[in-house]
Amino acid sequence: MKNIRYNLILVLTVLLSISSVWSQEQAAVVKQKSNYNYHDAFAPFFYTKNGSNTRAASGQPGHEYWQNRADYQLTAQLNEQKNEITGSGVITYTNNSPDKMNFVWMNLDQNLFQADSRGNAVVPITGSRNGAQGQIFDGGHKIKSVKLVTSSNGKVTEVAAKYVISDTRMQVFLPQGLNPKGGVVKIKIDFSFIAPFEGSDRMGVLETKNGKIFTMAQWYPRMCVYDDVRGWNTNPYLGASEFYLEYGDFDVKITTPSNHVVVCSGELVNPTEVYSSEEQKRLAQAKLSDATVLIRTAAEVNNLPKTTSSTKTWHYKIKSARDVSWASSQAFILDGAKINLPSGKKALALSVYPVESDGNDAWGRSTEYTKTSIENYSKRWFEYPYPVATNVAGNEGGMEYPGIVFCGWESKGASLWGVTDHEFGHIWFPMIVGSNERLFAWMDEGFNTFINSISSHDFNNGEYKEDKADLHRDSELYTNPALETMMSSPDNMKEANIGTLCYSKPGAGLVMLREQILGPERFDLALRTYVERWAFKHPTPDDFFRTIENVAGEDLSWFWRGWFQYNWRLDQGINSIKYIKNDPAKGIIINIENFEKMAMPIVLDVKTKSGKVTRVKLPVEIWQKNVDWSFKHNSTEPIESITLDPDHVFPDVNEANNVWTAEKGKVDEDLILDGFLGTFTTDKAPLKFIITEKNGSLNVEIVGYPKFNLTPTGKNKFESKRAGLQIEFNEAKTGFEMILGDGRKMSFTKQ
Numbered sequence: 191m192k193n194i195r196y197n198l199i200l201v202l203t204v205l206l207s208i209s210s211v212w213s214q215e216q217a218a219v220v221k222q223k224s225n226y227n228y229h230d231a232f233a234p235f236f237y238t239k240n241g242s243n244t245r246a247a248s249g250q251p252g253h254e255y256w257q258n259r260a261d262y263q264l265t266a267q268l269n270e271q272k273n274e275i276t277g278s279g280v281i282t283y284t285n286n287s288p289d290k291m292n293f294v295w296m297n298l299d300q301n302l303f304q305a306d307s308r309g310n311a312v313v314p315i316t317g318s319r320n321g322a323q324g325q326i327f328d329g330g331h332k333i334k335s336v337k338l339v340t341s342s343n344g345k346v347t348e349v350a351a352k353y354v355i356s357d358t359r360m361q362v363f364l365p366q367g368l369n370p371k372g373g374v375v376k377i378k379i380d381f382s383f384i385a386p387f388e389g390s391d392r393m394g395v396l397e398t399k400n401g402k403i404f405t406m407a408q409w410y411p412r413m414c415v416y417d418d419v420r421g422w423n424t425n426p427y428l429g430a431s432e433f434y435l436e437y438g439d440f441d442v443k444i445t446t447p448s449n450h451v452v453v454c455s456g457e458l459v460n461p462t463e464v465y466s467s468e469e470q471k472r473l474a475q476a477k478l479s480d481a482t483v484l485i486r487t488a489a490e491v492n493n494l495p496k497t498t499s500s501t502k503t504w505h506y507k508i509k510s511a512r513d514v515s516w517a518s519s520q521a522f523i524l525d526g527a528k529i530n531l532p533s534g535k536k537a538l539a540l541s542v543y544p545v546e547s548d549g550n551d552a553w554g555r556s557t558e559y560t561k562t563s564i565e566n567y568s569k570r571w572f573e574y575p576y577p578v579a580t581n582v583a584g585n586e587g588g589m590e591y592p593g594i595v596f597c598g599w600e601s602k603g604a605s606l607w608g609v610t611d612h613e614f615g616h617i618w619f620p621m622i623v624g625s626n627e628r629l630f631a632w633m634d635e636g637f638n639t640f641i642n643s644i645s646s647h648d649f650n651n652g653e654y655k656e657d658k659a660d661l662h663r664d665s666e667l668y669t670n671p672a673l674e675t676m677m678s679s680p681d682n683m684k685e686a687n688i689g690t691l692c693y694s695k696p697g698a699g700l701v702m703l704r705e706q707i708l709g710p711e712r713f714d715l716a717l718r719t720y721v722e723r724w725a726f727k728h729p730t731p732d733d734f735f736r737t738i739e740n741v742a743g744e745d746l747s748w749f750w751r752g753w754f755q756y757n758w759r760l761d762q763g764i765n766s767i768k769y770i771k772n773d774p775a776k777g778i779i780i781n782i783e784n785f786e787k788m789a790m791p792i793v794l795d796v797k798t799k800s801g802k803v804t805r806v807k808l809p810v811e812i813w814q815k816n817v818d819w820s821f822k823h824n825s826t827e828p829i830e831s832i833t834l835d836p837d838h839v840f841p842d843v844n845e846a847n848n849v850w851t852a853e854k855g856k857v858d859e860d861l862i863l864d865g866f867l868g869t870f871t872t873d874k875a876p877l878k879f880i881i882t883e884k885n886g887s888l889n890v891e892i893v894g895y896p897k898f899n900l901t902p903t904g905k906n907k908f909e910s911k912r913a914g915l916q917i918e919f920n921e922a923k924t925g926f927e928m929i930l931g932d933g934r935k936m937s938f939t940k941q
């Protein structure tokens with residue numbers, strides 16, 4: 191559209207022979223106190239950096255996106271008496287980055303359990319789920335050797351490598367260097383560790399009636415991620431913040447007493463060597479069955495010999511995974527069922543649990559929950575990529591790994607459904623979408639909490655459906671000024687705030703975005719696109735924000751700012767109402783105001799005297815340049831009540847100003863404008879003001895100039911900020927003074 195310039199001012203200035211332009215100063219009108227600043231909320235440049243060759247402005251991986259790769263060949267030997275794992279790993283690390291490397295960094299996360307670790311130093315004595323819960327033992331990774339493996343002409347050479355261990359990190363030096371864009375190094379590490387009973391609530395050893403349950407994770411030296419964002423990501427494992435790992439293929443051989451069942455990320459390669467023929471038969475049935483099939487029963491577990499000197503080696507493989515974890519026990523009941531995937535492929539749901547957890551009100555339904563959860567997420571977001579999904583009853587509250595999760599052995603009913611569905615939801619975030627958990631827990635826990643909320647509705651006709659959230663009630667929790675921001679890492683927030691900031695607040699944010707801001711169709715496509723774009727890759731927060739904005743076609747900087755970047759509050763309120771020309775039959779003008787830093791769209795219900803309720807929705811754009819806003823509602827009878835956010839879908843911290851009622855609320859007088867209308871002239875200049883009424887306000891037309899509105903500022907007083915003038919009518923309204931910014935006046939008379 192054409193740009194309109196108000197050269198009226200310039201013309202009048204010339205006519206009056208004054209050299210100064212009219213003042214643009216605003217009239218000093220005292221308004222009710224609001225903390226809202228629309229520039230803060232809607233300012234440009236939300237993103238602090240532009241798109242790049244590796245990360246496109248649209249939020250997809252850039253045309254030069256690269257990612258390094260780590261393939262692992264691992265072995266583990268379990269000493270059941272000593273809770274000791276002895277293992278070896280051959281890591282084939284591929285440097286796809288454009289940078290030459292002279293060393294690599296690895297995670298030795300077991301070192302959290304060393305007495306003198308940084309994590310041990312920062313885990314509080316009480317009230318924490320992290321660390322080893324006061325267990326005194328010889329924890330930590332014992333590195334026996336680190337070797338660089340080379341082969342030439344079929345001859346394999348192993349050379350001891352120089353390495354430095356610093357807390358939970360190990361730097362391995364590469365004297366030959368590692369070439370960019372495809373250079374490969376093979377590192378062989380022999381290690382052992384004693385498993386803690388409670389490993390920061392993510393792995394451990396549980397004593398049961400029929401023997402120990404070992405849930406093993408963070409068990410082998412894992413590559414740190416080298417990325418285009420920070421280079422090496424070497425933040426230590428302190429307990430609260432989780433992991434950031436490279437993708438690759440895994441080949442794992444686990445040797446345990448022969449009376450154990452071993453489950454692991456991925457698919458069992460040698461079932462005939464480890465299962466009895468009866469178990470193999472039942473396993474084959476389970477693979478074809480939608481109902482759960484018992485493979486090793488409670489009675490069989492109870493009758494097993496309690497000790498054995500023989501061992502079995504279980505061989506597992508998983509592809510395109512960022513980690514591998516396993517569990518082993520002679521106490522395991524084992525059952526399974528088929529998982530139906532959208533492409534027609536089948537996967538297998540398995541559960542292992544002790545007799546203490548058995549029963550249909552408990553782990554007897556674990557496989558059903560696992561199957562349903564995986565099928566649901568596959569349908570809604572992205573197909574499950576692994577051949578098996580295993581739920582393990584352990585002494586963790588609940589912890590996720592690729593293709594395998596550890597859930598609390600005491601969980602039952604709704605809580606077992608909840609934890610199973612949550613931990614398997616993690617397959618999508620962060621196992622498929624490999625974000626940096628150590629820094630941005632909301633990108634896995636929060637996104638997962640969101641997909642869980644839909645899944646709970648879907649499961650078994652809402653058997654465990656949760657009540658709809660009341661964001662008015664939750665607003666104090668979500669936007670309490672004492673909270674850190676969601677962008678803070680878990681290591682950078684009070685442990686008590688992690689549940690809010692990493693789980694429920696981002697989860698509620700995505701619900702708002704889906705239900706109120708974008709609508710399910712646009713949101714779901716955007717989130718699905720995010721998962722597809724970043725599957726098996728490493729997205730940053732910006733890659734998420736940009737993808738949602740680009741796919742949904744919406745600038746959401748105001749939303750990211752208020753809810754994700756800052757901890758802003760929302761308080762929408764109703765200021766006043768007035769009937770047009772003081773006549774309820776002609777409709778009402780409702781004035782609302784934004785009192786806090788965050789902006790949100792408006793949803794309100796208008797109820798009239800006869801009981802009719804009309805829902806009014808206003809877009810967030812009303813707050814893009816206004817602190818308060820008046821709008822017309824075409825009601826035809828007196829108003830009984832007006833309710834802002836009647837369904838409590840926005841986190842409004844102050845409900846007191848959300849409802850206007852006829853009983854208690856005030857109705858403002860509408861100014862009757864009839865007396866101010868007419869044609870006015872002055873003998874000082876050839877100017878004619880034609881004042882008419884339009885949409886309840888005075889409209890001024892001066893021949894040859896754009897029209898403008900007058901806003902009442904007091905008795906008989908009006909102004910136009912746009913035209914830069916004020917008008918004051920005399921008592922009889924037979925004329926007015928036009929007042930310039932510097933106070934000089936010009937008289938007009940009604941014709």
Ligand SMILES: [Zn+2]
Binds near residue numbers: 613616638
């Ligand atoms: Zn989680």
